[in-house]
Amino acid sequence: MNRRTFTSSFITLSLGAFIALSGCNNSAPAEKPGDAKAPEKTATATEKPKIALIMKSLANEFFLTMQKGAEAHQARNADRYTLLSNGIKDEQDVSRQQQLVEQMIAQQVKAIVIAPADSKALIAVCKKAIDAGIVVINIDNKFDAAVLKDQNVTIPFVGPDNRKGAKMVGDALAKTLKAGDSVAILEGVPTAFNAVQRKSGFEDAMKAANIKVVASQSANWETSQANKVASALLTAHPDLKALLCANDNMALGAVAALKAANKAGQITIVGFDNISAIQQLIKEGGVLATADQHADQLAVFGIEYALDILAKKGTPADKETPVDLVTKEKSK
Ligand code: ALL
Numbered sequence: 134m135n136r137r138t139f140t141s142s143f144i145t146l147s148l149g150a151f152i153a154l155s156g157c158n159n160s161a162p163a164e165k166p167g168d169a170k171a172p173e174k175t176a177t178a179t180e181k182p183k184i185a186l187i188m189k190s191l192a193n194e195f196f197l198t199m200q201k202g203a204e205a206h207q208a209r210n211a212d213r214y215t216l217l218s219n220g221i222k223d224e225q226d227v228s229r230q231q232q233l234v235e236q237m238i239a240q241q242v243k244a245i246v247i248a249p250a251d252s253k254a255l256i257a258v259c260k261k262a263i264d265a266g267i268v269v270i271n272i273d274n275k276f277d278a279a280v281l282k283d284q285n286v287t288i289p290f291v292g293p294d295n296r297k298g299a300k301m302v303g304d305a306l307a308k309t310l311k312a313g314d315s316v317a318i319l320e321g322v323p324t325a326f327n328a329v330q331r332k333s334g335f336e337d338a339m340k341a342a343n344i345k346v347v348a349s350q351s352a353n354w355e356t357s358q359a360n361k362v363a364s365a366l367l368t369a370h371p372d373l374k375a376l377l378c379a380n381d382n383m384a385l386g387a388v389a390a391l392k393a394a395n396k397a398g399q400i401t402i403v404g405f406d407n408i409s410a411i412q413q414l415i416k417e418g419g420v421l422a423t424a425d426q427h428a429d430q431l432a433v434f435g436i437e438y439a440l441d442i443l444a445k446k447g448t449p450a451d452k453e454t455p456v457d458l459v460t461k462e463k464s465k
Contacts, residue, residue: 182214182243182443186432187233189250189274191220193354193382194408195428199248199273202429206436213440217242224354225322227251234258238265244439246432248273252326253280260286268442272435273426274327290451291435295330296337298424298456299379302403303338305422305460306375309401312343316375317366319359319383320351328354331379331405339377347373352383359386367394374400381406381423388419407459415461422460430454 186203188196200218207216217237221229227250235258237245245262247269249255256276259269263286271290281288310316318335321328332349339346347370352359363376363386378384384404391397397419404411407425414420434454441447 181212182440183240184214184216184244184246184436184439185233185237185240185242186216186218186436187230187237187245187247188218188220188432189230189248190222190224190226190354192222193224193380194410195380195382195406196220196248198408198428199432203432203436205429206433214243214436216436221250224250227254230255231258234262238262238267242267243443244268244270244436246270246272246435246439248431249276249325250274250322251324252277253324256280256284256286256288259288260284263288268439270435270439270442272431274325277326289438291438291454292327292431293426293454293456295327295426295456296334298426298458299331299334299377299405300337301334301456301458302405302422302424303335303377304341305458306377306401306403307338307342307344309421310342310344310374313345314374315345315347315370315372316377317347317370317373318349319362319376319378319387320349321354321379321383323351328379335377335379344374352378352386354380354382356382356386356389359383360390361386363387363390364394367391367396367400376400376402378402378404380404381408381411384414384420384423385410388414412459415459418461422458424456425459426456427454 188199191197203216203218219233230250234245238261245267247259252274262269269288271288273292275290275292276288316339318332320332336346348366350362352362359378367373367390376387378387381404384402387402391400402420404420404423407423411420411423415423431454438452
């Protein structure tokens with residue numbers, strides 16, 4: 134991908150996100166999530182429960198896929214619940230996500246299924262939702278166990294083992310390298326537990342193969358930041374053999390940085406998410422591997438879980454969802 138293609142795909146993604154933010158935020162058009170005004174009536178026991186899905190950046194294809202999966206599930210289960218789906222524009226806009234939770238509390242939803250942008254900062258507002266009688270399910274990025282304990286709150290987590298997923302990707306990479314080689318990691322948002330777990334999984338795999346991690350830096354899940362960080366790493370470490378990216382959006386930025394530095398084909402890139410642009414690059418050989426955490430199913434698992442709890446009022450427990458290695462061989 135040259136600079137121009139990179140820029141235009143970035144614009145396409147951003148445009149897609151804009152359309153998503155302005156058009157698809159809400160599966161129940163009569164109830165705009167942006168309006169935090171007090172509901173006109175109190176829900177009765179016979180009414181279908183409203184479930185709110187609160188995601189992170191809709192500029193990331195991962196969350197658009199998640200949203201589509203949730204909407205398809207709701208369409209198949211229209212008699213069971215209504216869905217309000219929301220996202221933010223910027224991966225780090227934690228305060229916007231907090232506002233979304235507040236708005237969903239004001240709308241008296243029965244359950245909130247949330248992929249938090251930050252593993253600590255969203256807990257207090259989720260506790261507020263629980264105190265208001267709302268079932269809260271944590272998906273994708275796990276809340277911090279110590280802060281949950283501190284605030285005396287239990288929120289079940291439905292999502293993959295990110296350390297395991299990253300280890301699988303790292304192991305696939307290690308097979309193509311030799312002991313003593315140098316690699317670098319591009320981390321996600323450091324206050325997100327899944328970003329930390331993925332970094333650890335990459336490190337586990339490199340350690341097991343005696344490969345040196347000479348640098349590890351955050352690019353906050355973003356393509357453009359990853360592009361800058363990767364360019365700087367290529368200059369600082371000319372002997373680098375691979376870049377392990379904690380998500381595919383950052384892998385796209387790293388791929389563009391390699392092209393710009395005329396190093397395409399000399400340095401191996403791996404990612405995490407299995408977005409369509411990376412699937413294509415895996416086929417072409419521009420990226421070695423990624424992990425599929427089944428974005429289309431992640432929110433669905435959370436919604437089903439919320440419906441179960443609403444129906445049986447059982448004790449919530451964590452639930453691990455699948456994560457699979459994707460390589461050229463595996464996708465044949
Ligand atoms: C994580 C997801 C995805 C995504 C990232 C960016 O929580 O699991 O890997 O790319 O958020 O927001």
